[in-house]
Amino acid sequence: MDNQEKTSKPALLFLVFNRPNTTERVLKAIKAYRPERLYVACDGPREDRPGEWETVQQVRHLISQGVDWPCKMYTLYRDTNLGCKMAVSSALDWFFEQEESGIVLEDDCLPHSDFWRFCTELLHQYAHDDRVFMISGNNFQEGQSVTSDSYYVSALTHIWGWAAWRRSWQKVDLEILGFDDWVHRGGLQRLFGSTRWTMAWQKTFNRYREGRYNTWDYPFLFAAWKYNQFALLPSTNLVSNIGFGIEGATHTVSDMYNSLASIPTAALPFPLKHPVQWQHQQAADLRTLRTKMFPSPARKLWRLLVFNLHRYGGLPFLFGWQRRSS
DSSP states (O other): OOHHHHHOOOEEEEEEOSOHHHHHHHHHHHHHHOOSEEEEEEOOOOTTSTTHHHHHHHHHHHHHHHOOSSOEEEEEEOSSOOHHHHHHHHHHHHHHHHOSEEEEEETTEEEOTHHHHHHHHHHHHTTTOTTEEEEEOOOOSTTOOOOSSSEEEESOOOOSSEEEEHHHHTTOOTTOTTHHHHHHTTHHHHHHOOHHHHHHHHHHHHHHHTTOOOOSHHHHHHHHHHTTOEEEEESSOOEEEOOTTOTTOSSOTTOTTOTTTTOOOOOOOSSOOOOSSOOBOHHHHHHHIIIIISOOHHHHHHHHHHHHHHHHTSGGGGGTOOOOOO
């Protein structure tokens, strides 16, 4: 592999919708990357949301005015609303029909400058390695060290800033056919080693099939599991989700106190230190399940308490007193 291949910039798919403020901040980071091929997908406004057409148009105008570097830009702008599941999955179909591999970024995912190089190098490093399903920019370990390497092997396909290959996306089935049989054959038990997590994931995927989650990321996750492939997660967090509690958010509307909100990013030392031995870091995944994805009621209550203590200025909140404005 020559140096030019290692450093060539992957194409970028930028998923936007109705949030001009976060879109503008993420677009500024994209400008620093200066992709040579930029794909922009935007769902159409919802009929029952007054004023949404204007905000969607504002976002599209930001894109048209903000892309001021030499690049080929392609747009997929919907006139009617498809919803998160179909809008994003069809945008990914469109993107990977044109590109063998690439980076995907949503309008509320603000990347560290090292995110681009991390994705670029690993897309080339593992282009023909069927053990790897995707590359994520997320680290939810709360400062806990997983490995001395630059990244670790995970069964969790975090998608707040990620990269993958056409070969991975082609495996995704929105109907998640075969999920029950895969679970029955011990798939979840092998990955997470506990009946607790098997039950938690079964409940989540059942809700998806019932139509309670209008999203595409659960089929994406199951595709990795079904084909015994893994995600590569950085040793430092490279992407911060700035969309929690923001008007227009789809899945993070009322979670301002969520511990996943606006996690700080940090530089990743280069050159990358690659793992010598291939090993699924199950302990790190279980920490993420306990603390982020399936927190206990006590942990949720603690998060709410901490959020309100911060919001209202300390202990007086516990007694029903709010801090007076000066």
